[in-house]
Amino acid sequence: MNNTHRPIARLILESGLVFQGVGFGATGQRFGEVVFNTGMTGYQEILTDPSYYGQIVTMTYPLIGNYGINVDDVESRHPHVRGFVVREFCEFPSHFKQTESLEDYLKEHNVIGISQVDTRQLTKAIRSEGAMRAVITTSDTPTQELLRRMHEGSIVDAVKSVTTQTVYRSPGAGFRVVLIDYGMKSGILRGLLRRGCDVIVVPATSTAKEILSWHPHGVMLSNGPGNPEDVPFAVETLRGLLGQVPIFGICLGHQLLALACGARTKKMKFGHRGSNHPVKNLLTGRVDITAQNHGYMVDADSLQGTPLALTHVNLNDGTVEGLAHKTLPAFCVQYHPEARPGPTDANGLFDDFVEMMKSVQEGSFVPCQNAKI
Numbered sequence: 001m002n003n004t005h006r007p008i009a010r011l012i013l014e015s016g017l018v019f020q021g022v023g024f025g026a027t028g029q030r031f032g033e034v035v036f037n038t039g040m041t042g043y044q045e046i047l048t049d050p051s052y053y054g055q056i057v058t059m060t061y062p063l064i065g066n067y068g069i070n071v072d073d074v075e076s077r078h079p080h081v082r083g084f085v086v087r088e089f090c091e092f093p094s095h096f097k098q099t100e101s102l103e104d105y106l107k108e109h110n111v112i113g114i115s116q117v118d119t120r121q122l123t124k125a126i127r128s129e130g131a132m133r134a135v136i137t138t139s140d141t142p143t144q145e146l147l148r149r150m151h152e153g154s155i156v157d158a159v160k161s162v163t164t165q166t167v168y169r170s171p172g173a174g175f176r177v178v179l180i181d182y183g184m185k186s187g188i189l190r191g192l193l194r195r196g197c198d199v200i201v202v203p204a205t206s207t208a209k210e211i212l213s214w215h216p217h218g219v220m221l222s223n224g225p226g227n228p229e230d231v232p233f234a235v236e237t238l239r240g241l242l243g244q245v246p247i248f249g250i251c252l253g254h255q256l257l258a259l260a261c262g263a264r265t266k267k268m269k270f271g272h273r274g275s276n277h278p279v280k281n282l283l284t285g286r287v288d289i290t291a292q293n294h295g296y297m298v299d300a301d302s303l304q305g306t307p308l309a310l311t312h313v314n315l316n317d318g319t320v321e322g323l324a325h326k327t328l329p330a331f332c333v334q335y336h337p338e339a340r341p342g343p344t345d346a347n348g349l350f351d352d353f354v355e356m357m358k359s360v361q362e363g364s365f366v367p368c369q370n371a372k373i
């Protein structure tokens with residue numbers, strides 16, 4: 001890489017660990033929570049996934065930027081990460097769909113990148129000490145001063161910052177689905193449209209009454225950033241929807257549905273972010289390799305006494321990956337059936353949702369009674 005025109009940059013962790021590297025993209029200073037993603041490709045989808053709002057993302061794969069940026073691989077209109085950390089940044093990308101370089105894209109959207117970081121050492125530090133606050137800077141502000149200012153830029157109202165401000169509709173001839181946008185990846189909308197659904201996307205602050213006024217056949221809950229316990233208004237809405245309409249939740253949507261049913265969530269040490277997390281369906285025994293991006297999870301111990309059945313577990317660490325309501329048409333998964341980036345093993349969950357809406361319409365719905373717990 002030609003470093004002559006690039007600034008020196010530092011990544012400083014609240015633990016005191018300091019990495020000096022070379023800046024790319026925008027310059028300046030950004031505080032955020034530092035996390036790592038183990039996907040070998042998919043940096044464009046990761047940058048634009050609103051669930052990363054407020055976070056500094058490290059890619060563990062050592063060469064990033066080699067296929068540039070294209071118009072098809074965005075999951076929202078612009079990047080949401082606070083900063084981007086890589087080992088080697090590819091200066092001469094090449095791909096037939098490429099419209100610009102990663103560097104120009106980051107500059108355009110004011111995202112600071114830092115390269116030539118020992119991302120293996122950084123990832124090991126996050127794994128042993130947990131996700132933590134950090135700052136990326138191209139300034140010469142003393143490290144000690146930045147360490148004192150680590151709380152800066154802590155996220156507040158993450159969901160309200162990324163949700164749609166207006167209601168919009170993507171028409172289809174099939175089932176009418178209200179999609180609650182907590183910070184939606186567009187892959188979720190595409191997953192529904194591909195199945196012919198008539199989709200109405202609504203803000204995260206919508207009430208149950210507003211949602212039901214669309215007379216939907218189903219309600220889909222999107223992914224989104226931050227701590228699920230920080231979105232009590234969304235939990236309240238879900239309480240009003242349960243039993244009124246079939247529900248399918250993904251990631252933050254899964255966590256909020258669990259809270260609405262009386263379960264609890266908790267922060268994980270360093271989360272799951274990558275494209276190869278094995279998840280077992282306890283009902284069928286099938287294992288899917290899944291795309292994931294979350295730092296919170298549903299506490300398995302809190303399911304006792306709730307109307308929820310455990311349907312899916314993570315085979316790496318045994319954590320909760322999927323739930324179904326024992327009597328009502330509602331289910332949810334912690335991982336990403338829309339993939340983007342990652343394998344499409346779990347795409348079929350969108351078909352399951354369509355089947356659920358159909359069975360409720362026809363009066364033949366059978367709740368998930370035989371699940372474990």
Ligand SMILES: NC(=O)CC[C@H](N)C(=O)O
Nearest residue numbers: 223224226251252295296
């Ligand atoms: N992708 C998501 O929806 C993430 C959910 C939540 N913000 C978490 O980190 O656990």
